[in-house]
């Protein structure tokens with residue numbers, strides 16, 4: 086027997102996307118936000134450092150912002166979505182300021198940074214590199230003030246409930262282990278990314294792709310799953326077997342003069358690209374991967390910055406000190422890491438999935454904005470722009486009721502907790518995805534990954550939570566197998582050409 090509640094809208098996820106939806110909905114509609122941790126503090130949004138893009142500087146235009154987005158996306162973008170996003174950006178910034186976000190300013194004007202791929206300085210920051218923390222503070226505080234928004238913290242969405250072809254609610258396990266049925270005619274997936282499917286990632290533990298599994302099991306189409314962006318530099322784990330989120334090492338350190346060294350032969354970026362350490366993100370990531378595939382370790386050398394590394398990059402400095410190293414005195418070992426998922430639940434410009442009543446926003450959605458690769462600082466923008474706009478639209482049609490008697494019995498019992506076998510399978514999956522479906526892929530490696538994932542699936546008990554991760558990983562590998570030509574973040578080479586970037590095969 087489960088507990089039941091009725092809402093107008095249920096949002097799964099309390100990152101920038103989920104909270105923007107909830108805030109966009111009219112105050113008369115009852116909204117539930119279901120989240121795995123504490124509202125606004127779990128998920129990737131509060132980790133965002135670089136900033137949020139908007140064409141608000143002198144000489145800049147939204148058309149140029151859209152054009153840059155499409156160029157970086159290898160022209161596989163939805164042009165309409167990229168244009169809509171760029172045009173929405175200035176209004177998103179005004180909205181955030183109205184909610185109390187304190188963006189950094191210079192002489193009373195918004196300070197605008199330049200990042201790779203942008204033709205103009207158009208990156209807004211808050212608190213230097215604490216943009217995500219500040220955005221989420223403001224969104225969280227605004228949500229708390231809204232009596233129509235109820236937050237279910239430490240709760241796990243287990244299944245999308247269906248009434249015929251329509252989404253009609255969410256099956257949830259709460260922090261006491263009780264299974265709840267949250268009925269609603271509008272359900273929004275805002276569950277973030279998939280970085281935790283990989284051995285090395287900058288993403289927090291919540292980013293395990295579950296939302297994509299829920300959507301797929303409810304019959305929604307997924308798209309562009311093969312496009313995963315890797316950040317070239319994260320702090321290497323202290324212990325080789327360690328899994329989980331790694332601290333991101335900002336590109337600004339290389340912009341300030343730090344270099345990349347391999348323990349095989351010193352600097353290697355000059356050979357890889359004319360811009361050396363300042364080459365585009367995916368080129369640097371690949372070059373680091375290739376060094377590692379030769380069995381070498383890679384280091385970031387920030388010694389030339391002297392004490393500036395402590396004063397200008399306090400987060401990086403503290404992370405190093407926390408590991409017992411001093412970047413002023415010695416190079417720091419880094420690895421590339423899964424960072425952002427361009428693919429997700431396929432949606433149209435109104436965030437509608439292929440299932441009526443089911444919507445997706447933020448990193449979990451594939452709006453087509455990013456194409457085959459993401460322009461830096463476009464993801465927070467996408468999460469907030471599409472999220473808020475969806476919330477406003479849902480407000481108008483949110484009075485529909487679900488017919489409880491017509492809802493199909495859920496498949497998930499909700500009772501099974503993760504086991505030791507789940508943990509072992511998840512670790513093997515991360516290793517496998519890293520080795521065979523990571524920065525560089527081969528047709529043979531992808532086929533092998535596909536088979537090995539199916540072996541892992543057979544090793545799990547029915548209903549095991551890790552099966553959802555295996556499902557998403559298998560769908561991602563299938564998408565990579567079907568994309569026969571390397572493009573954007575899907576870097577495909579012939580079988581003979583590649584090593585494994587630090588760890589092959591499992592099972």
Ligand SMILES: Cc1cc2nc3c(=O)[nH]c(=O)nc-3n(C[C@H](O)[C@H](O)[C@H](O)COP(=O)(O)OP(=O)(O)OC[C@H]3O[C@@H](n4cnc5c(N)ncnc54)[C@H](O)[C@@H]3O)c2cc1C
Nearest residue numbers: 098099100101102128129130135136242277447448464465
């Ligand atoms: C280290 C780092 C730095 C970044 N820097 C930038 C940057 O500078 N600029 C930029 O634009 N982007 C940046 N990004 C990317 C950006 O932060 C994310 O793409 C964006 O925040 C995603 O927002 P979201 O709301 O879609 O997902 P998230 O913020 O990840 O939120 C997902 C939510 O879903 C919940 N959830 C997931 N599964 C379930 C479930 N089954 N049941 C219940 N709840 C669930 C989670 O608990 C969480 O609340 C960065 C990412 C990282 C990791």
